Amino acid sequence: MSRYGPQFGPDITFLGVPSCDLDDPASYVDAEVVIVGAPFDGGTSYRAGTRFGPQAIRMTDYLPHDGSRPSLALRTDGLLDLHVVDAGDVEMYSGDIESALPKLEAAVEKLTRAGVIPVVLGGDHSIALPELRALGKAHGPLAVLHFDSHTDTWDTYFAGQRHSAGTAFRRGVEEGWIDARASMQIGMRGSLFSDGDIQQSLDLGYEVVTTDQMLDGGLEALARRVLEKLRGRKVFLSFDLDVVDPAFAPGVQTPEAGGPSAREILRLLRSLRGLDLVGADVVEMNPSYDAGQISALLAATVAAEILALIAARRRDARSG
Amino acid sequence: MSRYGPQFGPDITFLGVPSCDLDDPASYVDAEVVIVGAPFDGGTSYRAGTRFGPQAIRMTDYLPHDGSRPSLALRTDGLLDLHVVDAGDVEMYSGDIESALPKLEAAVEKLTRAGVIPVVLGGDHSIALPELRALGKAHGPLAVLHFDSHTDTWDTYFAGQRHSAGTAFRRGVEEGWIDARASMQIGMRGSLFSDGDIQQSLDLGYEVVTTDQMLDGGLEALARRVLEKLRGRKVFLSFDLDVVDPAFAPGVQTPEAGGPSAREILRLLRSLRGLDLVGADVVEMNPSYDAGQISALLAATVAAEILALIAARRRDARSG
Amino acid sequence: MSRYGPQFGPDITFLGVPSCDLDDPASYVDAEVVIVGAPFDGGTSYRAGTRFGPQAIRMTDYLPHDGSRPSLALRTDGLLDLHVVDAGDVEMYSGDIESALPKLEAAVEKLTRAGVIPVVLGGDHSIALPELRALGKAHGPLAVLHFDSHTDTWDTYFAGQRHSAGTAFRRGVEEGWIDARASMQIGMRGSLFSDGDIQQSLDLGYEVVTTDQMLDGGLEALARRVLEKLRGRKVFLSFDLDVVDPAFAPGVQTPEAGGPSAREILRLLRSLRGLDLVGADVVEMNPSYDAGQISALLAATVAAEILALIAARRRDARSG
Amino acid sequence: MSRYGPQFGPDITFLGVPSCDLDDPASYVDAEVVIVGAPFDGGTSYRAGTRFGPQAIRMTDYLPHDGSRPSLALRTDGLLDLHVVDAGDVEMYSGDIESALPKLEAAVEKLTRAGVIPVVLGGDHSIALPELRALGKAHGPLAVLHFDSHTDTWDTYFAGQRHSAGTAFRRGVEEGWIDARASMQIGMRGSLFSDGDIQQSLDLGYEVVTTDQMLDGGLEALARRVLEKLRGRKVFLSFDLDVVDPAFAPGVQTPEAGGPSAREILRLLRSLRGLDLVGADVVEMNPSYDAGQISALLAATVAAEILALIAARRRDARSG
Amino acid sequence: MSRYGPQFGPDITFLGVPSCDLDDPASYVDAEVVIVGAPFDGGTSYRAGTRFGPQAIRMTDYLPHDGSRPSLALRTDGLLDLHVVDAGDVEMYSGDIESALPKLEAAVEKLTRAGVIPVVLGGDHSIALPELRALGKAHGPLAVLHFDSHTDTWDTYFAGQRHSAGTAFRRGVEEGWIDARASMQIGMRGSLFSDGDIQQSLDLGYEVVTTDQMLDGGLEALARRVLEKLRGRKVFLSFDLDVVDPAFAPGVQTPEAGGPSAREILRLLRSLRGLDLVGADVVEMNPSYDAGQISALLAATVAAEILALIAARRRDARSG
């Protein structure tokens, strides 16, 4: 039977894929991708509410749940060409980042051990660190493809905190899970952020592409550069929704004026066919500040494109 | 494992009860109550959006989904003392009331045939008619206990429409499913509604209690009157959220100023222990006009109280 | 043809009454009441936006525009028993209170000269002064029945301003349009307002009834007191929407916690049958801060009750 | 007298043009264009509320109603150079698409028979079919210029429904009102929509231009292509507001991420001088999901541009 | 110079009182009460955002900042009769409850050591524990007067967390800061909460007054009972905004339907003249879910009433 998204039924999974149970490996033994929600906003210093991000992203879909989701751009079908299931949310207490992050790490580890690709719906960006730890243990140092308007490579945050939405991409390098020389950060900008921030990332070894560099140099050239640098590596794709201009995603924790449009960022993403994604997340979606649900829709679209990218690579591999 | 409401997991059922499948009677064979969503707003003339009512009501709960929901007032547990499952939503196209209502009727019929009590989450009030038809076929003419600020006994509506949110309680009498002499309508009011409307109901045989009569006469006296009149009858309880003042439920289709408070209406409900409810609904919840989710919360609380009322009667019967 | 409120048609008048043109006395020659909008918020010190009050009040109605609006409480029909037309809005520049108020005064004067009762939809409460001037010129010093949580009898406001939303009921006395000894102010309260404010009103001659006095003494006793004091006088009824608790009308300029409910204030109003209203207004409705349109609905309901009160008195007079 | 938009007065017509009465042909005998509202959302499967679209579009204008509305881009005046009146809304019951659509068809037929061009403000996109029927009867098979992010050429929708917001442009071809070979669909996109959808349109004969094709090929080239293909044909222009990115119009039924900007779509429209428009609509404006009224403003701007396009062609014809 | 609330000026303190610096005891040496903000929501399991509570409460005031704030009910002036200053907010990282709570404890300790009464603006209710610790160290076991719809005496919360918004009033007893036998909890209710919860509090020694008991027994009787029990004790007053019905305060973390009105709760508060308050807080104000700022206004009014209560007692003591 066709199903019409969240309005019809209690079983709200992303795009209506089957649900699975993290504690029952048999429930995802055949899966290639498992969706996981990380309803955590304890790493947030400013606008609270990303804990409701996974729910908002899952509910934004309005198409029939018929097991098909073809991608016009990639000529693949993220659900037909790929076996995707949804494990629901990991239980994380936002008031205690020290105990919450390991819970997500454990969940992702279960999945990587089962050979599936986790796609995590956040939650604030502090959740990248436990993902990196779990993926790094399985795959060794990762090439990271990081879309964001901020570098998130601060040393400490707020009042000396080492774990937060602004520090994961420094911790990940320090702990050896990220191979910074093989990694890129795309979308940095701001009159409100310092070139000191960017220097921090450069010092760690990242290649940094500011919003101006991204758009002035052309999206096609940038896509080529990404593919050239990351192809053949195990890649972790981390997508912070605030990479786009706040007009396209007001519902985030820390919006940053002057960003690219939704179309620009989607075009870039769709150009990255061929990357070997071993994990991905879409983070910082905050429904408390959304307008007309457009931020949730964009986050869901990005997650669907990530599925399509994985599906495309699998199909290419099979047909190759 | 304890679960903490909608934020953790894909399986959003009312209060986290198990889900069942209408097409699989085995899935609700042991149930005493089945929750059904009716995401339909085709009977609405004014503020559209009650189609999202079932979703909003199911999502408003924030307590652990641990299978217990004790009622402080009734000293019962609507989930421990009663077997409740949730069948999800019936698929109803809001643009075609003629084809949509029979679908709900068929769903409710399945449940009554299986001997369970349906509790329907609306949706606009036009859904009462298919409920009445299905229940009436099973139980004969019903005593109706109707909370509302409007009588909904118009003959036609809008442009000659016989099926709408304003006509179900006339149709139900005309078609023989309602025994109006045994039925009460409680909460009618308005400078914006006419005593003509009330006369219509009186002419059909209903006992009508206006908001002023309800509150001036005292809630306890009214509870006694309801019990006296309806006890021993098969009762259909239909709760239109606009019975309360709009301050307590701005998220409805047609708010009516000057109503009782949430506490007053909950107290009345909680005083009705002993009624033999064979079906119930909570309707007209419209999240598009809600404020801080308080209307959804009140609707969910009313639905939980209805479960507690059913549980209390069952327990009384057993212990009696 | 029946019409269904603002959704059907360009000609949005209050309750769908015929429109008239202030500059064309023939267009209201037979009218008994003329609705006038005063879209002015230049007297506001705090939350701007009451300029959109008349529009919001006119648009909140969702019933068929069939020329009938029976009052359940008063057993009259505010439209059938009374000839009401709507003159639209007076053009008032909110940035220039000195030029704006006289425009409203001129409009009201036209109406009083034509023998009709003006019912003005505000706008902030500074508009009471031009109304008082126009009505006072026609009828002599008026008995004022003033519902509000504030006395509005400050001498100056903000930065020495004599004309504002907080000073009209002092100016009106000083200029001789109000007979304070025959007037009552009902609903004053607040931890945020001083008894100094109340003393000011007492010093001017007003009888002041605080929220506590209103509710502790009982609404029926208060209604008797009002009728006793004001019967036989030419009465100007001025209804500031913030008299109710903010839960019932969040959409106002200066909400004041701890007020009566909508039902309480409507009951009081409906008890005042017999007053000789020569003019009335409903003011301080601010849609920018409304929630689910409930403040606009309450304001419209109050205005409809005022029509019903006038209709009832006319009918009583005729049948008397 | 100058008038300042909806805040001053009860007679809210689009841009303050005179009102007319559909049942009184004399009231629009001299008109060249008649605005008609279609407050219907019965064809909607997802976010209800477009029934309030006509109201929101009419109320978004804030300029003096002085009978002039010059177009900077087209050097014409949509009101001075063209006789425009507004017929208000057609009464349509959203719960009964079968009876509602013929009412709009009848209204449009009256206008085409009188020789005027109808410009319809929706309402969901199901209203295109009755427009096509009425226009087709008068003008024969039409060339359609369809802006949208969806093709709306599904065969059935939801649960076998043939009439809906997703099927009008297939029905129109099947019933012979659209000459698909002479028609274009512009703006299709989505990771959430299938190339199957596009193939459906191609199979029906439409020329389909995706968002990527529109923007990669250049707006000027596309404008030339449209003019080349449609010039000399009777054209029906149907503008679904979701053609733009949701950032520019969050207030729609089914937003689709990654679209063109408002400026891009307005530039394209303004380049289409010379088309022989025999009818037009602006649909899917949903104020329940709008943010800061920007969606309503864009819809009103598009409608005003359509008037300017018609005015420009008339002036060119006269001066030619 | 008079100042008009938050709209004029950068120095936003509660009611415009002078600011002080916690690290500079000289800045509050003469103060009797110090306002402190606790922008922390790490103890929240459900709707995040109370971290913005202190800001919202401080900004809701619109009266001139002239150093006077007379209480109509208590005939005192919370600012003239009392020396109040505002210390701004304590820096608390919501992601780390273990490090954040001690920071508030240290701040409150500084104040108690200086002999002033701290009035804390929350923040979620987990902040009560550090307040209790600091106050308890100074004053010994406290009598607690706790307004809330929940008991907050759970042992652990969420996933074994001992520190949270639901556990502070158990921890406070266990750690010896609360003398439960001398303490009262007022306002408990819910179909959604268990009598198990209430039994927990009774077992700890609290006197529990449910919403029904509060309103059925009469507010005056309850006020007498509170005064009888708590007079002569060092009292900590903790006011959770969700004690009122959600209609009066939608902007909270966990609303509970069926509560008292704002007026009822304010009346009760105003009747408690004579208590020896050594500390107080107003917590759980969440602007992300507020409507028309009414929740912030009520929270600010409660805080102002608390100042008036303290002022009244001081004046009584002086005049006594």
Next chain:
Amino acid sequence: MSRYGPQFGPDITFLGVPSCDLDDPASYVDAEVVIVGAPFDGGTSYRAGTRFGPQAIRMTDYLPHDGSRPSLALRTDGLLDLHVVDAGDVEMYSGDIESALPKLEAAVEKLTRAGVIPVVLGGDHSIALPELRALGKAHGPLAVLHFDSHTDTWDTYFAGQRHSAGTAFRRGVEEGWIDARASMQIGMRGSLFSDGDIQQSLDLGYEVVTTDQMLDGGLEALARRVLEKLRGRKVFLSFDLDVVDPAFAPGVQTPEAGGPSAREILRLLRSLRGLDLVGADVVEMNPSYDAGQISALLAATVAAEILALIAARRRDARSG
């Protein structure tokens, strides 16, 4: 100590700069720039609420208040390289434009006499006139760089008003404060505005650059043109937030569809290094219509860029 924006503390200044007191010149004797708020919306004809603009702009910042704010684009630090203080708001009664504007004029005059550059946060655009008067008295006729979608060169507005948000840039020329031949207006557009408006500006001597001209000609060429024309002149930069498309700033008084993006306008601004700014404002920010606070964020970002531009020029001058 680091501070984290408005959430921590009562002293909300723009970017946390020190506060000063306009009446105490010693408090800004060393300052190079002084921020001033102008909370006035009396010049508004349409959507009221810009009076809360200064507050919203000051509160949108979420970075630590550590006295540094480096600009990535300009390689300067708007706070480290420049001494900036914040004078809070000028008290202006929105109902009396005649008395309010001189108050701002007097404030700005104090600052110019002290040799500092005022940066004013509006408020509606009528405030430009008193700024021009104060600056003109100090510096002689000014070159104006005016970003806006409207020319604001109407003669009168509304009902003959000479002072309003639509007339300041005509008054400024007439009174001799603006050297129109040396001035530019950038961003004009609209189907809703007439080329008559643009002709008015041309007739006054302004160089007008429409949105189409700005974007078609290229931002770099336009930057060169601005620098060529204005370099060496005393420049007043007036930035009306509605210059961008409403998607990027829904929270304004009079949005105009089809504008540039935030990134385009920020790029243009950042290209203007070298201008000798003697005063600037950011106006028409209206939080009542904002969505997710993105308009306030953009306004704050523009103000920060203006500081960076001033800092860059000072540094260039010192290093030159």
